[in-house]
Amino acid sequence: MLELDAVTVRFGGLTALSGISFRIAQGEILGLVGPNGAGKTTLFNSISGLVKARGRISFNGREVTSLPLHKRARAGIGRTFQIPQPMHHLTVRENLAVAQVFGAGRYDEKRIDEILAVMELSHKADADAATALALQELKRLEIAKALATEPKLLLLDEVLAGLESNAKRSFMLKLKELHALFGLTIVIVEHDIETISGLCTRAVVLNFGQLIADGTPAEVFNNPAVVESYTGTAHA
Amino acid sequence: MTELILQALFSGVLIGSVYALVALGLALAFGAMRIINLAHGELVLLAAYMAYLVESRTGLDPYFAIPLALVVVAAASFVLFLLVDRIKDHRELNSLILTFAIGIILTNAILLVFASDVRTTASPFLQDAVSLGDLFAMRSEIIAFVLSLVLMGALWWWLKSSWYGRAVRAVSSNRGAAKLMGINPTRIETVSFLVAGALASFAGVALYTMSVVQPATGHALTVKAFIITVLAGVGSIPGVFLGAVLLGVTEALTVTLASSALQELAGMVLFLLVLFLMPNGLFGARARRG
Numbered sequence A: 001m002l003e004l005d006a007v008t009v010r011f012g013g014l015t016a017l018s019g020i021s022f023r024i025a026q027g028e029i030l031g032l033v034g035p036n037g038a039g040k041t042t043l044f045n046s047i048s049g050l051v052k053a054r055g056r057i058s059f060n061g062r063e064v065t066s067l068p069l070h071k072r073a074r075a076g077i078g079r080t081f082q083i084p085q086p087m088h089h090l091t092v093r094e095n096l097a098v099a100q101v102f103g104a105g106r107y108d109e110k111r112i113d114e115i116l117a118v119m120e121l122s123h124k125a126d127a128d129a130a131t132a133l134a135l136q137e138l139k140r141l142e143i144a145k146a147l148a149t150e151p152k153l154l155l156l157d158e159v160l161a162g163l164e165s166n167a168k169r170s171f172m173l174k175l176k177e178l179h180a181l182f183g184l185t186i187v188i189v190e191h192d193i194e195t196i197s198g199l200c201t202r203a204v205v206l207n208f209g210q211l212i213a214d215g216t217p218a219e220v221f222n223n224p225a226v227v228e229s230y231t232g233t234a235h236a
Numbered sequence B: 001m002t003e004l005i006l007q008a009l010f011s012g013v014l015i016g017s018v019y020a021l022v023a024l025g026l027a028l029a030f031g032a033m034r035i036i037n038l039a040h041g042e043l044v045l046l047a048a049y050m051a052y053l054v055e056s057r058t059g060l061d062p063y064f065a066i067p068l069a070l071v072v073v074a075a076a077s078f079v080l081f082l083l084v085d086r087i088k089d090h091r092e093l094n095s096l097i098l099t100f101a102i103g104i105i106l107t108n109a110i111l112l113v114f115a116s117d118v119r120t121t122a123s124p125f126l127q128d129a130v131s132l133g134d135l136f137a138m139r140s141e142i143i144a145f146v147l148s149l150v151l152m153g154a155l156w157w158w159l160k161s162s163w164y165g166r167a168v169r170a171v172s173s174n175r176g177a178a179k180l181m182g183i184n185p186t187r188i189e190t191v192s193f194l195v196a197g198a199l200a201s202f203a204g205v206a207l208y209t210m211s212v213v214q215p216a217t218g219h220a221l222t223v224k225a226f227i228i229t230v231l232a233g234v235g236s237i238p239g240v241f242l243g244a245v246l247l248g249v250t251e252a253l254t255v256t257l258a259s260s261a262l263q264e265l266a267g268m269v270l271f272l273l274v275l276f277l278m279p280n281g282l283f284g285a286r287a288r289r290g
Helices: A040-048 A069-075 A092-104 A109-118 A135-148 A165-182 A193-199 A217-221 A224-231 B002-033 B040-058 B062-085 B091-114 B139-161 B163-173 B175-180 B185-210 B217-232 B237-257 B260-277 B284-289
Strands: A002-011 A014-024 A029-033 A054-059 A077-079 A153-157 A185-189 A202-207 A210-215 B129-132 B135-138
Touching (some): A014 A202, A029 A193, A040 A077, A069 A077, A069 A092, A092 A135, A092 B163, A109 A165, A165 A185, A193 A217, A202 A224, B002 B135, B002 B139, B002 B185, B002 B217, B002 B237, B040 B091, B040 B185, B129 B139, B139 B237, B163 B175
Parallel strands (some): A029 A202
Antiparallel strands (some): A002 A054, A202 A210, B129 B135
8 A cells, every 4th residue: 555665854964764664554554653753743744745755655556756745635645733734714514525625536525424423523514613623623623634535544643642541542442433434544643552552453663763663563562672762771 | 074075985985895806816815825916906007008908999998808808917917926936935025026026017018018197998988977865976986886896796605615715715724734635736826816817807997997097006006905905804805895995985085185195195094003003903813814
């Protein structure tokens, strides 16, 4: 589904990502973890087209490395931000409708109703996205917008950040439901080890822009290099 | 005296409706691209001179110039867009310099081709007085008022109900996130510039029929449009209309009660007063969002 080959990103003299290579198979839920500044969001930005990367990024057999952002969205790469980015001048329903028309190239009101229902936003469908939603609802709208583009791959950037533990658990269940319902491949950036272990079948760890571990959550969280990257001390 | 004031208010509303068309074009380009097009008034002026050209060469009513004005102003808007789109760094600031320069070039091109004489319609039909009770207006002013209302309604519908209109609002709201929704911002910006150009075309022709134009008019129109959008808040069509009417009425009252020499100054004083007393504009922060 997604193949990264020697993906490198430099900002002036700073190397944010260095030669990242791995593959993601269709249907996987992959956790992307690492300490602050490890390069997780930069990797998301490279895949979605927000920053230019060297190397090669292929999606469903097609090289997308030089495709502009909107064309990657149309190709099926959906992405959310840690801080929700609603379209303030549009209602909740319009946010989804515009995403569907321009992202998926069609308008299907039933599908929008379905997404609104799954994301528990039906009661706010005609509300102003800027003023009527609480934080959790804004986070759900962020995912709903991405779903409306009918993505095959969904990149979730710290979507659980700022939620208390009960809300986090219910959001995790929601993500599993979305994965099954829409046949998605999901990559999620998350700091919480419990969340990654409960949600993901595989985890990739970055540190200082380099890939330091790739395996099941249990494997990577017992990897001495990963423990050291988080604690600054070698694993006993 | 009361009659004079009522007549000034009425005239102010009529001219204000055309100012609103000019200001909406400026606001539309600003909403989509976050640039202030300082050549927008010159685009309006270009349309006004197309009306003069058609009337003087063919003897036709100036409103027959609308198709020609649409084509010429659309072409000029498109070239302007291509130039602005080439700016990659500090677009907000650099586009001010670029569009200001293009405005000067357009003004001088018009001066070169049409000379510095003051122009207005020679159509007796358009200049005929129409009475509404005790109030009077030229027929051209009534036509321009109705045309402005129709165009503002059409723009409101387009922004609210068409997919491209919604996409304009999406890009205006959050350009980066709009791209993630599959929206090609360059296409949306092009469409916004062309729609702004269409509004400028109608406004220019209307202005030629109800007022006088000369090469320096373009710059004055840009200033008026800027004042209105700051007063009203970008993106609010009713707000822009009310701001434009307020400016029109202020100018008309100044001309009636003081002197026509103070007309432009009155707009500036209004602008400073509102900024001083209501820094968020007449319609506050909410209207500014949309």
